[in-house]
Amino acid sequence: MSMCIQTHIDWPAFLSRHDMLWQTKPISWDEGVFIGNGLLGAMIYSEEHRDQRHVLRFVLGRTDVTASREGGAKAFPVRVPIGEIALEMEGWIYQPCEIRLDLWNAEMRAVIPTTKGEVRLRALIHALYPVLAIExxxxxxxxxxxMRWYSYPEVDPILKNADGINLNQYIPEITVERTEEEGTGIGVQSYGKGEGCTTAWKVHNYGRVKEGSGECENDVRYHRLCLLTVVNGxxxxxxxIARxxxxxxxxxxxxxxxxxxxxxxHDYYPASFISIPDTQLESFYWxxxxxxxxxxxxxxxPIDNQGPWMTSTPWPGLWFNMNVQMSYSPVYTANxxxxxxxLISSLRQHQEQLIRNVDxxxxxxxxxLGRSSSYDLNSPVEDEVGNLTWIMHNCWRQYRYSMDETLLRDFVYPLLRRxxxxxxxxxxxxxxxxxHLPPTVSxxxxxFKQLKTPDAHYDLSLLRWGCETLLYAAKRMGIEDPLQARWADILARLTPLPVDQTGYKIGRDLSLEFGHRHFxxxxxxxxxxxxxxxxxxxxLAIRSLRHWIAKEGDLRGFSFTGAASIAAAMGLGDEALAYLRSLMHLIKPNTMYKEAGPVIETPLAGAEAIHDMLLQSWGNIIRVFPAVPETWQEAVFHNLRAEGxxxxxxxxxxxxxxxxxxxSLAGEPCRLLTDLAYSEQGFVIEVQGKRAQxxxxxxxxxxxxxxxxxxxVLYISDGEEPRVIAPVPAEPGMQHFFGSRKPWRLYGFPK
Known part of the structure; x- marks a missing residue:
């Protein structure tokens, strides 16, 4: 960090203002407390049915637990619910609960009163080991x-169907075997064909312990520790392995x-920092x-449609015509x-399957890549041709933001070429x-009609981007590819993107005439x-955007993330903010998003839209504060990453x-757009502390x-403002907005 710039970020204090908070018990997946470590996850919530009001559920998920189905490649192995561990209390959960998801420490803490007494909890899934600990x-x-473990078939039907009956989800026939070995419970759930999962749990009961110095009954507590793990197999x-x-x-x-x-x-969070004067969106981002x-x-x-937080869904796998791409979209600018x-590792591992996916x-x-698959990427291409190319755009961003030349040469270039x-x-x-391109699906x-159109915008744009990128990469690597002349010819002769008076069309003979949730x-x-x-x-882009969004019939949450990023790319900060504010009405209280089932990409892409308002880098130009809304009179970011x-x-x-x-981490050409270039006072640039040309x-x-x-460092000439990276003050009453439902906070109710 330059001597000219100071950072004043108290990370524990800053993140604590965004901790999710519940003062009433969460009663659905939509408002549950979620913890996870990239493999094992738990969604924590309760139930309002009178027979289950005494239960706090830890609904488990492990991303690699799948079950095979009959029916060929389209019937790919799907994610399977694996059960839960339940805290079963003597009394009903009462009010007021105090439940907090501590972001800085990645743990849940709670004080839960019941009609019979009180329970205090701490729960986390260890960052490095697939173990859930509940104290x-x-x-x-x-x-x-x-604490009692229930395999999925053993879960009470009231709880099993609390978030919707699995009408469209494949659930295999599951046989359950329970044993106990030296105080450790072992539960094996078998799906047939040698598939299934093994859960191990152990409860340590430390008995009656006195707290404090007093002798009264209230000082007596009963301490327990529950440890649980799930293994695929x-x-x-x-x-x-589980033991x-x-x-x-x-x-x-x-x-x-x-x-x-x-x-x-604590090492993860400070990789980058943003703070904005909209506390709800700032909380959402973190x-x-x-x-x-x-x-x-x-x-x-890789991230599938719901991450490690399993619930009823018709989409228990990976979808490649948007979902995976959007899920990874924030990782690049966020450093x-x-x-x-x-994502890179998965594509590397399954390159032979990607080849087998084509004729x-x-x-x-x-x-x-076809539309969807399990983690083996077995998804034959049918009428959606461009899904792999779009995935490769993510991989290209991984290269451009890192400038890892080995990644480009050994992986990105050859697979993009294919x-x-x-x-x-x-x-x-x-x-x-x-x-021209033959009829394909946009x-x-x-x-549901599987409408096809020749010269679909989706495919033409991906083809054009791919040819431009391959030519750029070949030149950078100094290689003579025999296909270079062909790519140049495609760029010269490829039919233009189809347009009508409303803007970009779906394809050559298909205008946007009704609601379209996708961009x-x-x-x-x-x-x-x-x-x-x-x-x-x-x-043209602005006209297309507004025509699309005006067709209200089929808009979804991810429609608004796409619209926000498009508006930001055009420099329309107020409009981008309006789309994000609309998104907030569709996001669940715990920031998850769900239609017929969870689709995790939408909130993650919302974080990317916030990036796009603060920093963009494309076309070899870095754009600083390119689409900041009028109401954001103050904003700050630190160590966001840009292409190059x-x-x-x-x-x-x-x-x-x-x-x-x-x-600069790679010595690449540096060119940026900033309002400093329009300052009446002029601006100064220092490089390594010295005035620079x-x-x-x-x-x-x-x-x-x-x-x-x-x-x-660039700054206004004679500027007296101290150059400090520090959080923007939080809006009164808007901290801890997420967790339980608190929409009234948006409307200035006195607090």
Missing amino acids: LDSDEGEQRAE ISNEDRE HELENVPQEDLTSWIAEHRRWW IQMYKLASATRKDLL RLELGQS ESFRSDSAG SICLYMHLLEEGTDGRL PEYGS SHLLAVFPLHITGNSEEERQ GFLVSAASKAGQTVFIRIQ YILHEDRSIEIVLKSGDEA
């Missing part, structure tokens, strides 16, 4: 409170074990950063590239001399950013940028020469 103590009235070896996981926990004193968990999270690291890790499976590695006649040079070769097999020359438009017909604008540079293109391997920090006051700090281009972008490791 509880109770008073005399709840001395018989117990049902063999004797899997049982031993071993529990034995590795120092059960007499968890201090060092929990300290290790906390260290991981809960998404917590959610990301709870949902995946660099060496684990959390290690989480993006789980046999194309396999010598092509690869692809995805574009699939398009090349489909191209046809028309009577107009242009190259994802989600008329989805697949706007991919050229976002996230590909291959159009919108000229004023004419910008107006730059870490960027900036602060604004009274609606004007005060300073920018940019550090720069080039001011015609578009008012500023070009600075930076070597790898260099740091530049």
Whole structure:
């Protein structure tokens, strides 16, 4: 950090203002407390049915537990619910509860009164080991409170169906075997074909303990510790693995074990920082950063539609026509590239399957992905051709934000090349001399009818982006690819994106005439950013955006995240904020999102939209505060990452940028757009603490020469504002907005 810039961030205090808080018990998945470590997860909530009001549920999920189905590739192995561990109390849960999800320490703490007494809880899933730990103590009235494990078939029907009956979800026939070995319970759930999972749990009852110095009954507590793990598999070896996981926990004193968990999270959060004067959106953002690291890790499976928090769903797998791409969208600017590695690793591991997904006649040079699959990526391409190419855009971002040349050469370039070769097999020359694509599906438009259109915007934009990117990459790597001339010819002769008076069309013979929840017909604008540079293109993009959103019939949460990012790309900060505020009405109280089932990508993409308002980097230009709404008169961010391997920090006051700090990690060309270029006082650039030369281009972008490791600071000439990275003050009454339902806080009720 430059001597010119100071950071004043008290991380525990800052994140504590965004802790999720419940003063009444959560009673559904939509408002539950969620904890996880990228593999094992638990959603914690209760129930209002009178027969189950004494239960606090820890509904378990493990991302790699799947069951096979009959029916070929379309019937891929699906995620399976694995049961829960329940805290069963003597009395009904009463009011007021005090439940907090502590973001900084990634743990749940609670004080739960019942009609018979009180129970205090702490629960976490360890950051490094697949172990759930639940510590509880109770008073005399709840001395018989117990932790009990239930396999999925054993869960009471009232609880099993509390979040909706699994009408569309495949649940295999499950046989359950229970044993106890040296005080450790073992539960094996078998699905047939050798598939299933093994759960091990152990409850340590420390008995009656006096607290405080008094002698009265109220000082007596009953302490217990429950440890639980889930292993994918049902063999004797899997049982031993599960037992071993529990034995590795120092059960007499968890201090060092929990300290290790906390260290991981305390190292994770400060990778970057943002603070904005909208406390609800700021809270939402930081809960998404917590959610990301709870949902995946660099060496684990990619994020599917619901992460490790299983509930009833018709989508128990990976969907590639939007969901996976949007789930990973925030990791790049947030400077959390290690989480993006789980997607890269999965694609690397299954490259041969990606080749088998295309027609046999194309396999010598092509690869692809259909709409959905399990973690094996077995998903033959049918009428959605571009899904792998869009996934490769994520991988390209992983490269461009890291500038890892080995990643480009060994993985991104060859797999992107294969995805574009699939398009090349489909191209046809028309009577107009242009190259055209046959009828394909534009994802989600008329989805039940499977409407097809030639020259779909979705495919044309991905093909154009892919050819441009391959040519750029080949030149950068200094290689002569025999396909370079073909890619250049495609760019020269590919038919233009179809347009009518309303804006971008779905395809050549298909206009947007009814509600369309997806932005697949706007991919050229976002996230590909291959159009919108000229004023004419910008107006076309804005017209397309507003025509799309005005068709209200089929809008979903992810429609508004896409709309917010598109508006931000066009510099429309107020409009981007309006879309995000609309999204907040669709987000669940715990920031999850659900339609017929959970779809985790929507809130995560909402975090990316916030990035897009603060920092964008595309077209080899870094844009600082490109779409800040009028109401955000103050904003700050630190160590957000930009294409080219730059870490960027900036602060604004009274609606004007005060300073920018940019550090080069790779020595790439540095060119940025900022309102500092329009300052009447002029601006100063220092590199390594010394005044530096720069080039001011015609578009008012500023070009600075930076070597790898260099740091530049830009600020207004004679500016007296201290250059400090510190949180924006929180809005009164808006802290702890998420958790239980608190919509009235939005309307200024006195608190």
